[in-house]
Amino acid sequence: MGKKENLENIDLLKSLEQLMEDFSIPDCLREKTIKILETKKKTMSDEEVYRYLEQLGSEEINTLPVDLMNEKWLQSVYASDSEWVEEEVDFFVKASYEPFDEKVEASPPLIRGMSQNAQKSYIAISSNLFNIFSQIDDIFYQKKTTKPTKNEDDFSTPNKVSRSLKVVFGNILMLIGYIFALVAFILSGEEGMGAYLTIYLFMAMLPFLIGLFLLKDVTLKNFYKHTVFRGYFYLSFIVPIAFMILINFDQWKKDLLYEPDFILLHLASNEWISVIEYALFAILIISTGYIIFQRKHLKKLLLVFSISFIIFAGVQYVSFKDYQAIATDGVIHSSFGSKETYEWGEVEGVHLYGKTESFGTGTSRSEEFRWSFEFHMENGDTILFDPFSYREGPIEESIKIKNKMETENIPMKIEPLTEEDRTLLEVGMDYEEAELKEEFFKLFEIDSF
Numbered sequence: 001m002g003k004k005e006n007l008e009n010i011d012l013l014k015s016l017e018q019l020m021e022d023f024s025i026p027d028c029l030r031e032k033t034i035k036i037l038e039t040k041k042k043t044m045s046d047e048e049v050y051r052y053l054e055q056l057g058s059e060e061i062n063t064l065p066v067d068l069m070n071e072k073w074l075q076s077v078y079a080s081d082s083e084w085v086e087e088e089v090d091f092f093v094k095a096s097y098e099p100f101d102e103k104v105e106a107s108p109p110l111i112r113g114m115s116q117n118a119q120k121s122y123i124a125i126s127s128n129l130f131n132i133f134s135q136i137d138d139i140f141y142q143k144k145t146t147k148p149t150k151n152e153d154d155f156s157t158p159n160k161v162s163r164s165l166k167v168v169f170g171n172i173l174m175l176i177g178y179i180f181a182l183v184a185f186i187l188s189g190e191e192g193m194g195a196y197l198t199i200y201l202f203m204a205m206l207p208f209l210i211g212l213f214l215l216k217d218v219t220l221k222n223f224y225k226h227t228v229f230r231g232y233f234y235l236s237f238i239v240p241i242a243f244m245i246l247i248n249f250d251q252w253k254k255d256l257l258y259e260p261d262f263i264l265l266h267l268a269s270n271e272w273i274s275v276i277e278y279a280l281f282a283i284l285i286i287s288t289g290y291i292i293f294q295r296k297h298l299k300k301l302l303l304v305f306s307i308s309f310i311i312f313a314g315v316q317y318v319s320f321k322d323y324q325a326i327a328t329d330g331v332i333h334s335s336f337g338s339k340e341t342y343e344w345g346e347v348e349g350v351h352l353y354g355k356t357e358s359f360g361t362g363t364s365r366s367e368e369f370r371w372s373f374e375f376h377m378e379n380g381d382t383i384l385f386d387p388f389s390y391r392e393g394p395i396e397e398s399i400k401i402k403n404k405m406e407t408e409n410i411p412m413k414i415e416p417l418t419e420e421d422r423t424l425l426e427v428g429m430d431y432e433e434a435e436l437k438e439e440f441f442k443l444f445e446i447d448s449f
Contacts, residue, residue, distance in 0.1 A: 016110050026081045036065050053133050074118035088124035098227040170214035177208025181236035230292045242285045260329040261399050269322040280312040344408040348376045353415035395439050
């Protein structure tokens with residue numbers, strides 16, 4: 001009976017050995033693997049050997065035979081085939097987008113305690129055997145349904161074509177996932193969050209997941225653990241959402257602070273407060289990325305995230321009501337929760353002045369004319385509203401301020417434009433509507449250039 005079982009297995013093991021040779025598996029590993037399987041075949045049927053190899057192929061580096069996890073043998077593999085080991089580890093790390101340390105962390109505890117050379121050998125061996133064992137279906141069912149002939153030496157060709165097609169379509173679908181994630185982000189400003197989520201889920205996330213299932217050995221139960229998916233989720237969802245918050249935060253804050261009698265509302269936190277806010281926000285986004293990608297130092301990363309979030313929330317709470325406003329009854333200045341209102345009778349005068357400002361350096365250098373309203377109070381306080389620029393919104397706001405000053409009989413000094421200012425504005429006005437130009441002339445009380 002034992003001989004019959006051996007004969008049943010002989011074709012399977014020969015096919016497996018031939019496949020390992022086709023994949024340029026080193027002799028020491030090929031001989032070791034076949035020797036282990038020859039021992040197994042003495043007590044296993046063809047079906048049982050197949051199931052055993054299928055299990056190894058489906059669970060990747062966590063269920064390799066104990067004989068392949070001997071440190072001395074792994075070190076000997078590195079000593080005899082170090083070039084092959086290094087190439088395989090480098091390829092595997094690049095193909096899976098996971099760092100070597102993370103691969104080691106996912107290995108059995110026995111491997112994590114070994115030398116680095118032994119660990120590298122194990123990663124190289126496990127990744128190659130996974131590829132070999134994952135093709136066991138083709139070997140087994142071909143053996144059961146067809147009779148081998150002399151012309152069927154290259155049994156793996158159909159499988160190679162199939163894998164190539166899966167790689168092509170998988171990469172295309174994942175690329176589509178990134179493209180539509182970008183499209184969703186671009187359209188979110190005009191179409192809103194509902195449209196963003198719809199496009200992201202069905203036109204970005206869904207194709208990406210299909211591509212991931214084609215390319216990687218993942219299931220519905222574990223796909224979210226894969227580094228490729230975590231990277232996509234971070235870059236396509238977490239980062240864009242963070243940018244949306246950053247872009248819209250000031251407007252959301254204005255909407256909450258706005259009151260019906262406000263003619264103009266400007267957020268007016270101290271510069272160092274803004275720097276702290278942006279720095280903390282950046283730390284939150286970066287630490288979120290580390291938490292998603294890193295398995296090591298998770299507690300420390302969560303601590304950094306928690307502390308940054310608490311400080312960020314505290315800064316927002318303290319500076320939430322930092323604003324300046326021109327209201328029906330006067331000028332309002334609020335800082336760190338302390339609100340002061342200057343009635344119109346306390347306003348001594350307003351100074352309107354502008355200047356041409358430069359931004360950037362070299363080829364990216366640009367110039368823009370900006371202006372400010374400086375309110376001088378009887379008690380010596382000065383409140384500055386700036387900057388305003390040559391655009392429809394700022395010009396409309398400026399006209400409202402000027403009209404209010406005229407209504408309240410507040411003296412307004414308007415600084416004349418320089419020749420440099422006029423030259424810059426004249427060029428820019430050629431690209432704007434005539435009505436906007438007239439409003440600007442009205443603001444600075446000039447007839448023309």
